[in-house]
Amino acid sequence: MKTHIARNYHEMSVHAAELIIHQIKQKPDSLVCFAAGNTPLGTFSCLVEAVHGGRISLDQCQFISLDEWVGLGAADEGSCRETMDRHLFEPCRIKEKNIHFFNGTSDDLDAECKAMDDFIGARGTIDLLLLGVGMNGHLGFNEPHADFEGYSYVTELDSITKQVSAKYFPDQKDVQKGITLGIKHLMQAETVILIADGDKKADIMRKALRHEVTDEIPVTVLQRHPNVHVYMDEAAAALVR
DSSP: OEEEEESSHHHHHHHHHHHHHHHHHHOTTOEEEEOOSSTTHHHHHHHHHHHHTTSOOOTTOEEEOSEEETTOOTTSTTSHHHHHIIIIITTTTOOGGGEEOOOTTOSOHHHHHHHHHHHHHHHOSOSEEEEOOOTTOOBTTBOTTOOTTOOSEEEEOOHHHHHHHGGGOTTOOOOOEEEEOOHHHHHHOSEEEEEEOSGGGHHHHHHHHHSOOBTTBGGGGGGGOSSEEEEEETTTTTTTO
């Protein structure tokens, strides 16, 4: 794992975005998976600026979903797809044909999982993966005790994830399950970027980098990946220096 410590959130976001820009310039038709949530928003802002400034084109990229709240659709505020639309896809004018996301409102979630697995399998692997980390160490909705050998699946959400979810939904949606790429997909990605900011993430980042690998803390599995770049601000890195 290559660790990069930035002075603040903005600097962290810029550095993560620069690596993404470099990777996409190397392979313009990359299969890309970006986490939604609050932590990546600064990185998305930098990417939008780069697209508008002509530094990079995302037109050839294919974008896939990391996860989605079961019961929420693309138009629901706070859903992963709605967040990505608002902060990246729409500002960058990404074509719908290049976006392949889980439908959290589907009547057949197993079919959603199979379709995603088949799509990734047809491409070989994910080229570029941007992850955040949950307070409980989850990656996507791979909650504590996730199967490290699993592909896409539907899961019950951990109690901590349910508590944190309130910040995404203005109308206090009751989310109980998630649909997510499995750890196996994440570990097969060519390049992984993990970002974390703020003192609230200091303890989990210490565990991510220093704790033995265990399914009780899913993020620790990234220690086994051959190409992970970790970007943190000083607050998140406070316990790993």
